[in-house]
């Protein structure tokens with residue numbers, strides 16, 4: 553029997569008050585995989601990521617590394633090893649780069665190991681060390697996105713959830729960020745679930761992809777197969 557996926561979601565529903573945004577999502581992320589969650593504006597990408605970490609009200613099953621996550625909040629998800637890099641990056645503009653990074657390690661008590669994580673993160677983003685004291689709000693959009701990813705890595709996650717890391721960034725910066733994600737995935741084995749509207753970049757980085765439409769998964773499969781299928785490309789990927 554194959555090992556269970558690191559993240560296993562089934563029949564996931566999410567609501568905002570009376571309004572149901574997700575109508576029964578099923579998806580999986582294998583250990584060490586990069587998986588893309590695609591879909592237009594309003595399709596339910598953010599709601600799916602929020603439902604996984606328990607930020608919104610949900611029904612259904614979320615299992616992570618064999619544990620049921622349902623009914624737990626974002627702190628529990630973080631403690632179990634899920635780093636959520638939210639839409640709009642979530643960096644604190646009035647705090648320094650260093651303070652933002654330390655916020656990422658808030659669930660960890662062992663200072664020495666936190667400093668070890670810092671050294672590792674700086675290996676990916678060397679400029680962070682030089683800008684430790686700079687206020688995050690004065691960084692460029694791309695730098696803020698990298699800081700948000702670095703902050704997520706500070707909790708030594710097994711899984712990173714990334715919500716539209718490409719949003720508002722120039723294509724060259726987007727490519728740089730996805731290249732870094734691939735390196736982090738390959739070197740540290742961090743599994744990644746990335747929500748994107750930038751289909752091409754996401755499919756090139758991911759092994760598998762799910763396409764959302766109005767709160768439902770309408771297509772899923774291996775990225776390469778989705779890229780090769782002209783019908784799927786035109787109908788669901790929008791180019």
Ligand SMILES: Nc1ncnc2c1ncn2[C@@H]1O[C@H](COP(=O)(O)OP(=O)(O)O)[C@@H](O)[C@H]1O
Nearest residue numbers: 568571573591592593594595596597598599600
């Ligand atoms: N805070 C909220 N309150 C009410 N409805 C929301 C809220 N956030 C999202 N929605 C609705 O849920 C649906 C999915 O949104 P969302 O998950 O943000 O999609 P995406 O991230 O793919 O753009 C949309 O119809 C959106 O209007």
Ligand SMILES: [Mg+2]
Nearest residue numbers: 597598599639
């Ligand atoms: Mg969104």
